[in-house]
Each structure stands twice: as structure tokens, then as C-alpha cells.
Amino acid sequence: MAGYSEAVMEHFKNPRNVGRIQNADGIGEVGNPVCGDMMTITIKIKEDRIEDIKFETFGCGAAIAVSSMVTEMAKGKTLEEALQITNTSVAAELGGLPRNKLHCSNLGADALRKAITNYYDWKEGRVKETRGGKVEPLEKHDEGRCYCPYCQLELPEEAPYCTNCGKPTVK
Amino acid sequence: MEKTIYLDSISATPLHPEVRKVMIEYLEKGFGNPISQHRVGDEASGALEAARAEVAALINASPQEIVFTSGGTESINHAIKGVAFAMAEKGKHIVTSNIEHQAVLRSLRSLKKLGYHLTSVPVDEYGLVDPKAIEKAMTGETILVSIQHANNEIGTIEPIAEIGKITRKRGTLFHTDAVASTGVVPVDVEAMGVDLLSLAANQFGGPSGVGALYIRSKTKIVPLLDGGIQENNLRAGTQNMLGIVGMGKAAELAREEMATRTKDLLQLKKAFTERLMSIDEVVLNGHPTRCLPNLISCSVKYVEGESMVLMLDEEGICVSTRSACATGSLRASHVLISIGLDYMTTQGTLIFSFSMNNTLEEIDLAFAALKRSVEFLRKISPLYQKGKGGR
Numbered sequence: 001m002a003g004y005s006e007a008v009m010e011h012f013k014n015p016r017n018v019g020r021i022q023n024a025d026g027i028g029e030v031g032n033p034v035c036g037d038m039m040t041i042t043i044k045i046k047e048d049r050i051e052d053i054k055f056e057t058f059g060c061g062a063a064i065a066v067s068s069m070v071t072e073m074a075k076g077k078t079l080e081e082a083l084q085i086t087n088t089s090v091a092a093e094l095g096g097l098p099r100n101k102l103h104c105s106n107l108g109a110d111a112l113r114k115a116i117t118n119y120y121d122w123k124e125g126r127v128k129e130t131r132g133g134k135v136e137p138l139e140k141h142d143e144g145r146c147y148c149p150y151c152q153l154e155l156p157e158e159a160p161y162c163t164n165c166g167k168p169t170v171k
Numbered sequence: 172m173e174k175t176i177y178l179d180s181i182s183a184t185p186l187h188p189e190v191r192k193v194m195i196e197y198l199e200k201g202f203g204n205p206i207s208q209h210r211v212g213d214e215a216s217g218a219l220e221a222a223r224a225e226v227a228a229l230i231n232a233s234p235q236e237i238v239f240t241s242g243g244t245e246s247i248n249h250a251i252k253g254v255a256f257a258m259a260e261k262g263k264h265i266v267t268s269n270i271e272h273q274a275v276l277r278s279l280r281s282l283k284k285l286g287y288h289l290t291s292v293p294v295d296e297y298g299l300v301d302p303k304a305i306e307k308a309m310t311g312e313t314i315l316v317s318i319q320h321a322n323n324e325i326g327t328i329e330p331i332a333e334i335g336k337i338t339r340k341r342g343t344l345f346h347t348d349a350v351a352s353t354g355v356v357p358v359d360v361e362a363m364g365v366d367l368l369s370l371a372a373n374q375f376g377g378p379s380g381v382g383a384l385y386i387r388s389k390t391k392i393v394p395l396l397d398g399g400i401q402e403n404n405l406r407a408g409t410q411n412m413l414g415i416v417g418m419g420k421a422a423e424l425a426r427e428e429m430a431t432r433t434k435d436l437l438q439l440k441k442a443f444t445e446r447l448m449s450i451d452e453v454v455l456n457g458h459p460t461r462c463l464p465n466l467i468s469c470s471v472k473y474v475e476g477e478s479m480v481l482m483l484d485e486e487g488i489c490v491s492t493r494s495a496c497a498t499g500s501l502r503a504s505h506v507l508i509s510i511g512l513d514y515m516t517t518q519g520t521l522i523f524s525f526s527m528n529n530t531l532e533e534i535d536l537a538f539a540a541l542k543r544s545v546e547f548l549r550k551i552s553p554l555y556q557k558g559k560g561g562r
Contacts, residue, residue, distance in 0.1 A: 004481075012478070012481065013482075013485065015551060018550065018551050020553075020556075029553075033514050033515035033518060033554070036475050036476075036477075036494050036495040036496045036503070036518040037475070037496065038553060038554065039553070040553040055551075056551060056552060056553035056556075057551055057552070057553065058473065058474070058475055058515070058518075058552045058553060058554050059475050059478065059496065060475055060476075060477035060478050060481075060494065060496035060497065061477060061478050061481045062496070063475070063478075063496070064478060064551060101496070104496070
């Protein structure tokens with residue numbers, strides 16, 4: 001259904017590594033409820049390896065499947081190996097995604113990368129404690145054009161309302 | 172394979188068995204072109220005009236005021252563009268509302284590119300339009316007001332008769348998108364004071380791909396489709412006879428059975444609404460009383476719509492959502508934003524819509540499945556915990 005592969009449906013119905021690690025070594029948060037997708041990944045590091053990894057996702061079937069798959073791909077890997085995981089490789093492991101869901105695969109790889117970056121920042125003293133980078137919805141937007149803050153999707157048509165501030169654009 | 176429980180009638184109602192019967196009969200015997208001048212053509216035109224009379228009776232119009240189309244969207248396009256082009260000398264201003272169907276909004280957008288001007292009137296938190304706001308928006312250049320009768324996402328029914336009085340007084344043409352309401356609630360073009368009305372068969376037990384446009388006699392309008400003289404020179408092309416025959420029967424049944432249907436649908440709606448309110452952090456949208464009897468718009472906080480639709484589908488339950496990911500538009504529903512929902516809540520909105528085929532038992536099963544899905548998805552959601560103040 002919905003053009004999803006068996007692998008996607010399997011990861012959706014039985015997601016792996018759901019949850020949030022308390023006292024995580026790294027937190028990565030991406031996405032925006034404006035678009036309907038948001039993901040948080042937490043990691044525990046031991047000797048430069050991802051000993052444990054968990055995810056929480058607000059999103060569609062593809063988003064949940066991607067989150068589950070990316071944690072499965074990253075668990076047990078060294079940080080260097082984990083940084084090699086891309087949205088393309090995640091989508092490929094899932095047997096592909098429908099075209100309009102490819103942006104969901106960005107979420108997974110980006111959240112993982114953010115979590116790892118967050119860990120490095122903490123380890124190298126750039127931040128005092130592990131804090132996920134919060135994605136804030138844009139307060140302003142360019143006159144006449146609307147962008148999705150996560151996907152950077154430009155909305156070319158004149159929308160009847162702005163997806164960022166919700167004010168009607170049709171006067 | 173588990174039993175299918177279909178709760179998405181707003182997308183298309185199941186075909187009424189008597190409608191299926193007449194369509195199968197027509198498939199077996201009918202094929203003629205109503206315009207032909209021989210006996211086979213006569214049979215076809217007989218069937219055509221019988222269906223036309225039924226559709227007219229459904230909305231208290233005269234048969235000659237009914238034009239058959241390929242569905243609600245074509246009717247809406249024809250009404251809006253046909254009037255806009257016919258009345259261009261008089262003015263180029265059109266008044267509408269923020270929560271109209273995309274067929275209305277995009278038709279208007281196309282007209283904007285051709286130099287027409289729009290005023291889109293906002294709605295309150297129930298989705299209701301204020302007739303006074305419409306009156307205020309109208310100018311000497313206004314040639315058309317287009318306001319939907321009932322909204323297909325939240326079910327709110329607009330005060331069409333009140334607006335009709337205003338447009339009558341000002342001598343401005345008034346179109347209503349009655350696709351979600353015709354055949355479901357009483358629709359009377361005289362009482363409403365409308366000049367144009369769009370309707371579709373698959374909202375009241377008829378097949379998809381066929382509808383009608385009511386055009387009050389003497390209304391200035393140009394055709395959308397040019398060609399032959401069919402439909403009183405207003406809509407060229409040989410008619411979709413199979414669809415029309417089905418629509419005629421569906422219209423007849425809708426008119427006869429409307430009172431009992433409404434009573435039964437309201438019972439289902441009440442039962443489901445009560446159950447929904449037992450789930451925490453759930454919001455119902457639309458007006459509590461001035462709304463369709465067969466539709467519930469329900470926002471489940473902290474969970475996204477398509478993931479719920481998918482989980483319910485796994486258990487055989489069919490519902491719809493307008494979440495950004497589900498519609499593929501990557502945008503929140505303009506209807507839900509207009510009634511003041513925050514973005515996150517709009518993404519978790521499900522639309523349950525019933526038909527005469529649904530039973531209370533199905534409602535119970537669907538609700539149980541929904542509860543399970545919500546529990547499962549909220550465990551995965553980063554927002555549920557945050558929303559509850561934990562962490």
C-alpha cells in the first residue's frame with residue numbers, strides 16, 4: 001500500500017531501536033512539524049563505536065521506516081563508518097522510496113550526522129553538555145516565496161497561505 | 172485478508188446496489204448517442220433526460236438547468252471560468268473564502284493570471300464564513316461570489332441562504348460548490364438563492380467521474396468545452412451515458428431516502444465522536460451542529476496522519492488524512508490552517524466519513540484499531556513526551 005516496499009512496511013510496523021537514551025553522548029534533532037516530519041536520534045558511544053542508538057519520530061510511514069533503518073545501519077559501527085551513511089544508502093537498504101518520500105530519507109542520515117557532530121562538540125569541549133540542535137521554524141520568509149525550512153523546498157506557486165506564518169497570501 | 176471497513180465516503184461513497192443494477196442493465200443493452208436521430212438515439216436520449224429530471228428534482232431545479240459534467244471539479248471550473256469570461260466587460264473581481272476546495276482555488280488562481288482580482292474571506296474557528304464579510308468584500312466590479320455549501324475536510328455547512336440574499340440584492344452571480352453536500356443533506360437552489368451549483372455523483376451512491384452543474388436560466392456563462400451542441404450548447408461532447416444513468420438512479424434514491432439516511436448517519440457519527448473523545452489530546456474540527464452528518468474531522472496530537480492511515484489500512488480500515496506527506500504537497504491543509512490549528516496538529520488530522528453501509532459494530536472495530544495505532548505511534552513520537560512536560 002501507498003507504494004511502499006516490503007522492507008519499508010516491515011520497519012514501519014516493527015521499528016527497531018525506538019526510544020531515547022538517557023544521558024546520551026550525542027543528540028541529533030532534525031525536521032519540523034510544519035512539514036509533518038521530525039526526528040530525534042540519541043547515541044551512546046564506547047571506544048569510538050556507536051554502542052547504542054535510539055530514535056523518536058513524528059512523521060509518515062517512510063519517515064518512521066527511515067529512522068528505524070538508519071539506527072539499524074549505524075548500531076555497532078565506528079563513528080567514521082557511521083558518517084558514511086547517506087540518505088541514498090538508507091533508501092537503498094529499504095528497497096527504494098516513492099519519489100515524493102525521498103525527502104524523508106534525508107531526515108535519517110541528517111539526524112545521525114547531527115548526533116555524531118553533537119558528540120564531537122561535547123568531546124572537544126565546544127559545548128558544555130550534549131544538547132540537540134533545535135530546529136526553529138523561520139520567523140520571516142522572503143517576500144512572495146515560501147520555503148520549507150527543513151527540505152528547503154521552494155513553493156513556486158502563489159500559495160493561498162504561507163506555510164511558515166500561516167497568513168493568507170490571497171488578498 | 173481481514174474485512175474491509177470503509178470510512179472514507181467523502182472520497183467516494185460505495186456504489187448503491189440499485190445504482191449498480193441499473194448501470195449493469197445499461198451496460199448490457201444501452202450504447203447509443205443521445206444526439207442520434209434514430210430509435211437507438213431515442214433510447215439513449217430517453218435515459219439521459221430521465222436522469223436529468225432526477226438530478227434536477229434532487230436540488231429543486233428545472234431539468235433544462237442541469238448540465239452533465241465529468242464530476243465536481245469540471246462543474247466548478249465551468250462555473251467559475253465560464254462566468255468570469257462571460258462577465259469580463261462588467262468587472263473582474265471575484266469573492267471567495269479561504270477554505271474552498273482546490274478546484275475553486277486553483278480555478279481562481281488561473282483567472283488571476285489573466286487579470287482577474289480576488290478577495291478571499293477568512294473563516295472562524297469552526298470554518299464558518301460571515302455573510303457580512305462577504306458583503307463588505309463585494310465591490311462594483313464583483314461579478315461572482317463562490318462559497319462552498321459544505322467543506323469536505325471539516326464538514327462545516329456555510330450560511331448559503333443568507334449569502335444568497337446579499338448576492339440577489341446586489342445582482343451578483345452566486346456559485347456554490349455543493350459537491351460534499353448534494354445528496355447528503357437537503358439542497359434547494361431556490362431556498363439558497365444560488366445561480367450556479369456544482370455536484371458529483373460519487374458523494375451519494377453514484378459512480379465516480381460524473382457530476383452536474385446547475386445553471387439558473389438566463390445566467391450569463393460561456394462553455395468550458397467547445398464543440399457540438401450537447402447540453403443546450405453549454406457543454407460539448409457525447410455524454411458519459413453509463414455514469415449519468417447511475418447518477419440519475421443515485422439521485423432518485425438520495426431524494427427518497429435522505430431523512431432515514433441522515434438519522435442513521437448521525438447515530439454513527441455520535442457513537443464514533445463519543446469514543447474519540449476518550450483518547451487524550453484529540454481535537455474535533457468543524458462546527459458541532461452546522462455540519463455534514465456523515466463526517467468527522469479529528470486531529471490526534473503528536474502523531475502524523477499518513478502513519479495512522481497506514482496502520483489502520485493494515486487492519487482493513489480505510490480513512491483519509493490531509494497531512495502534508497499524505498497529499499504529497501508537503502504543505503499543511505489550508506482548511507485546517509484557516510480555522511486556526513497549529514501546524515503539528517494539522518498534520519495529525521484524520522477524516523472519518525460514513526455511508527449507509529457502515530454499522531455500529533464497524534465503528535467499534537475502527538475505534539479499537541485507532542486506539543492501538545495512536546498508542547503505538549505516540550510511543551515513537553518525540554513530541555508526545557515533550558507535550559506532556561516530561562524530559
